[in-house]
Amino acid sequence: MSPLLAIEQLTVSFVQYERGLRRREVVALSGMDLTADRGQVVALVGASGAGKTLLAHAVLGMLPPNATESGTIQYDGRPLDHAERRRLAGQEIALLPQSVDYLDPLATIGRQVTRSAQLATQLGARAGRRAGHRVAATVLAARGLGPEVLRRYPHELSGGMIRRVLLTMATLGDPHLILADEPTPGLPREDVSAVLQEFRALADDGRAVVLITHELGGALEVADTVVICREGRTIETVTPAGFRTGELRDPYTKALWQALPANGFAVPEEQSC
Ligand SMILES: Nc1ncnc2c1ncn2[C@@H]1O[C@H](COP(=O)(O)OP(=O)(O)OP(=O)(O)O)[C@@H](O)[C@H]1O
Numbered sequence: 477m478s479p480l481l482a483i484e485q486l487t488v489s490f491v492q493y494e495r496g497l498r499r500r501e502v503v504a505l506s507g508m509d510l511t512a513d514r515g516q517v518v519a520l521v522g523a524s525g526a527g528k529t530l531l532a533h534a535v536l537g538m539l540p541p542n543a544t545e546s547g548t549i550q551y552d553g554r555p556l557d558h559a560e561r562r563r564l565a566g567q568e569i570a571l572l573p574q575s576v577d578y579l580d581p582l583a584t585i586g587r588q589v590t591r592s593a594q595l596a597t598q599l600g601a602r603a604g605r606r607a608g609h610r611v612a613a614t615v616l617a618a619r620g621l622g623p624e625v626l627r628r629y630p631h632e633l634s635g636g637m638i639r640r641v642l643l644t645m646a647t648l649g650d651p652h653l654i655l656a657d658e659p660t661p662g663l664p665r666e667d668v669s670a671v672l673q674e675f676r677a678l679a680d681d682g683r684a685v686v687l688i689t690h691e692l693g694g695a696l697e698v699a700d701t702v703v704i705c706r707e708g709r710t711i712e713t714v715t716p717a718g719f720r721t722g723e724l725r726d727p728y729t730k731a732l733w734q735a736l737p738a739n740g741f742a743v744p745e746e747q748s749c
């Protein structure tokens with residue numbers, strides 16, 4: 477059986493016009509490979525600007541109009557064109573967005589989760605309001621958010637609560653593939669582990685999870701494979717066991733591993749200042 481998501485040699489560039497209307501092409505992704513199958517957590521690890529969010533946005537058909545793409549994105553064995561990506565987005569494929577700006581600052585959490593529940597369960601807007609509201613209350617409660625949260629606006633929630641609301645919304649439609657874009661920054665250490673374990677559980681339930689993160693340590697806790705990217709390309713794909721037994725080929729991957737607290741925080745010479 478083909479893997480649920482198979483990305484090969486994905487490239488993305490942006491056409492920009494400089495002063496004088498000189499056309500310039502900026503290459504943002506130059507060869508990303510990533511495969512994620514049902515039951516797996518695949519961590520996508522790389523520094524800021526490496527291209528992690530762009531990869532997720534490409535899968536969901538969310539790249540801006542000035543982007544051009546090459547390479548292949550296959551879902552369940554078939555190449556995904558733009559229309560198909562948009563059709564699957566929010567249904568079979570869910571994004572847990574990096575930015576909390578995806579929430580509407582002027583609508584209560586209850587309204588937004590209800591709307592997501594209506595969309596996800598394809599209930600009609602009117603007929604579905606009550607049912608949607610019930611579903612919203614239930615799913616939020618399951619993530620430890622009480623009924624009072626329904627009446628609050630996004631700015632009245634802590635960072636950790638917002639993350640839980642986003643996770644709730646992303647998983648409402650019972651997606652087969654979840655792309656989680658930096659779900660843990662700003663969370664206290666114990667919450668980080670809890671969130672990571674939620675992704676593990678979602679994968680153990682048969683979904684595929686792509687976990688985008690800066691933090692190799694967290695990725696190693698829950699991932700089946702770790703894809704290391706740098707400057708727009710995949711440089712290495714390793715299992716957590718491969719890290720421990722030293723099966724690392726690329727110096728950048730080795731440096732990331734050595735910089736973990738348990739390995740002595742060794743910062744490579746070229747990067748120290
Ligand atoms: N719309 C755009 N136009 C031009 N360049 C873009 C656009 N969107 C992203 N980029 C560039 O593509 C590169 C990858 O960006 P991306 O947001 O995917 O990085 P990232 O790995 O998610 O970083 P972070 O960890 O900070 O979220 C960056 O150099 C960024 O400036």
Ligand code: NI
Nearest residue numbers: 528529530574
């Ligand atoms: Ni990003």
